[in-house]
Amino acid sequence: MNKGTHNNIRTIPVPEPLQGLIRLALDSGADEACLVPAHNLVIQDDLVQFCGPNKPCPSYGLSPGCPPHAMSPAAFRLLISRCNWVLLFKLNAAMEILLGPQRQNIARQVHHICAVVENTASKTLGLSAHGFAAGSCKELFCSNASTCTVLTHGLPCPHMQIARPSLSAVGVDFQALAALAGWPYALNGVFDPESGQMQGLMAGFVLMENSTSGS
Numbered sequence: 001m002n003k004g005t006h007n008n009i010r011t012i013p014v015p016e017p018l019q020g021l022i023r024l025a026l027d028s029g030a031d032e033a034c035l036v037p038a039h040n041l042v043i044q045d046d047l048v049q050f051c052g053p054n055k056p057c058p059s060y061g062l063s064p065g066c067p068p069h070a071m072s073p074a075a076f077r078l079l080i081s082r083c084n085w086v087l088l089f090k091l092n093a094a095m096e097i098l099l100g101p102q103r104q105n106i107a108r109q110v111h112h113i114c115a116v117v118e119n120t121a122s123k124t125l126g127l128s129a130h131g132f133a134a135g136s137c138k139e140l141f142c143s144n145a146s147t148c149t150v151l152t153h154g155l156p157c158p159h160m161q162i163a164r165p166s167l168s169a170v171g172v173d174f175q176a177l178a179a180l181a182g183w184p185y186a187l188n189g190v191f192d193p194e195s196g197q198m199q200g201l202m203a204g205f206v207l208m209e210n211s212t213s214g215s
Contacts, residue, residue, distance in 0.1 A: 014085070017125050018208070021087050021117055028113045030089035031201075034181050038083035038207055042176035045073045048169065059136030063148050064157075065165030066136050073171035079130060083207045087117055088181045095189035095198040106202050107135030108162075114204040115162045121208055132170065133204035137163035167205065177203065 014035045025033035048067055059066050071079070091113075093106050111133045118131035138148055141159040149155045157163060168174070178185035178201070189198030 018085060018087070021121060021125075021206070024120055025087060025089040025113055025117050028116045029091070029109055030113050031092045032181070032183065033087060033089035035085050035087050036180055038080050038086045040180055041080055041086060041205075042173040042180075043073050043077055043080075043171045044173045045171055047171045047173060048073060059139050059166075062151075063136055063138040063142075064150050065163070066138070066169050069151065070165055070169035076170040079207065082209050083130075084210045085208045087121075087206045087208070088177065088203065089113060089117075089205070090178075090181070090183060090201045090203040092199055092201050094195070095200045098189075098200045098202065103202075104135070104140055107133070108140050110134050110202050110204045111137070111140065111162050111164050114164045114206060117206045118164070121206060125208075128209035130207045130209075131164040131204065132167040132172070132207075133164040134167060134202045136166055164204070167203070174203070177205075 018035055022033045022035060057066075061068060063069065089110075091106055091110055093103075097103060098106070114131040114133040118129045121127045121129035137157075137159065138145075141163050142148065150157050167177075175185060175187075183201065184190045185201065189200045191197075192199040
């Protein structure tokens with residue numbers, strides 16, 4: 001069930017209550033999921049620059065989960081320091097899909113899985129959980145709205161039950177994230193001999209703060 005976990009961390013015992021979150025992620029549609037110690041996440045401050053105003057990211061400044069409104073890498077490191085476990089999960093897809101409009105459907109599913117796991121960790125296990133997912137919530141859930149209601153009017157997000165902050169926005173090294181989980185990854189995809197296609201992935205994760213019930 002813990003398929004995809006890197007050999008270096010496979011031997012670390014995972015608390016039984018958290019094992020159920022792996023099953024939940026898989027049952028919710030993830031292709032692979034695993035739990036790893038939170039301190040293994042790699043954060044690179046300069047990666048946030050790729051979301052900056054001078055880079056070709058159309059989502060910059062459009063939502064609370066994207067720069068410059070998102071949590072800074074420094075603040076994210078502080079969050080990680082309070083956490084002991086992170087559940088990583090991914091969805092596999094052909095690169096031609098990830099480079100086309102269908103990518104948004106996959107990204108929405110990533111946000112959905114992330115929200116389900118986060119809510120279960122919080123409500124069922126009593127943990128303080130924090131989900132992050134691939135893709136901009138403005139692009140995925142409010143593309144028809146001229147502005148973000150949270151940023152413009154200070155109102156609650158109409159999609160708060162499912163939309164999660166961008167994992168790229170906080171400086172997560174995606175290549176290191178994939179290596180941590182033992183997932184084959186390359187920017188332009190990895191050849192899959194079974195399908196004869198270049199395969200890519202989209203991912204999300206849920207951080208869980210230290211707790212007597214989950215440590």
